[in-house]
Amino acid sequence: DTGVSQDPRHKITKRGQNVTFRCDPISEHNRLYWYRQTLGQGPEFLTYFQNEAQLEKSRLLSDRFSAERPKGSFSTLEIQRTEQGDSAMYLCASSFLGRTGANVLTFGAGSRLTVL
């Protein structure tokens, strides 16, 4: 399978616990994005990487959120001291930004977080 894969698909945790999500992008893609989506809303941008460099972070991303992309391959998104408001679907997407400038995203199936 050469698509974007995310793990775990579902995570239930208690408030205050830390959680980590992993994303494996399409190998030829140089950009990797994290989005969060809640019911009835579109995906909300969190952060993105070009290769291993984290280039943008949303102002909505609190200090409890951290993302890494070591060696420019897979990425992890960690949420520390989870709150009930963190309950959402966390979507990873990758793209190849070439000379045409088109930036078409391919999404993974998402990691659904429920904070009790």
Add this chain to the structure above:
Amino acid sequence: RKEVEQDPGPFNVPEGATVAFNCTYSNSASQSFFWYRQDCRKEPKLLMSVYSSGNEDGRFTAQLNRASQYISLLIRDSKLSDSATYLCVVNDRAGGSYIPTFGRGTSLIVHP
């Protein structure tokens, strides 16, 4: 004010109908525009890019109006399988980068 605005619907139409969705964006410097489709409890998938001259893909037609800052999606001869949420996406300038920014989506229900 959200950068990308869509009417959430739902649009409830019979099979065979023609339906149109609009999306407005606030940043005139936005580049690259897309429509994505999202089925219930699934990830968004690219439906089509939107080009300045307008473009068509089968029953789907997308148009861009830069002067008025909106894009549209027209679906002709609706099928039951077209039922989904349609997400408008604009590459919006944020800091030093262009970030794919999503609207909240428009829900389409096609009934027999």
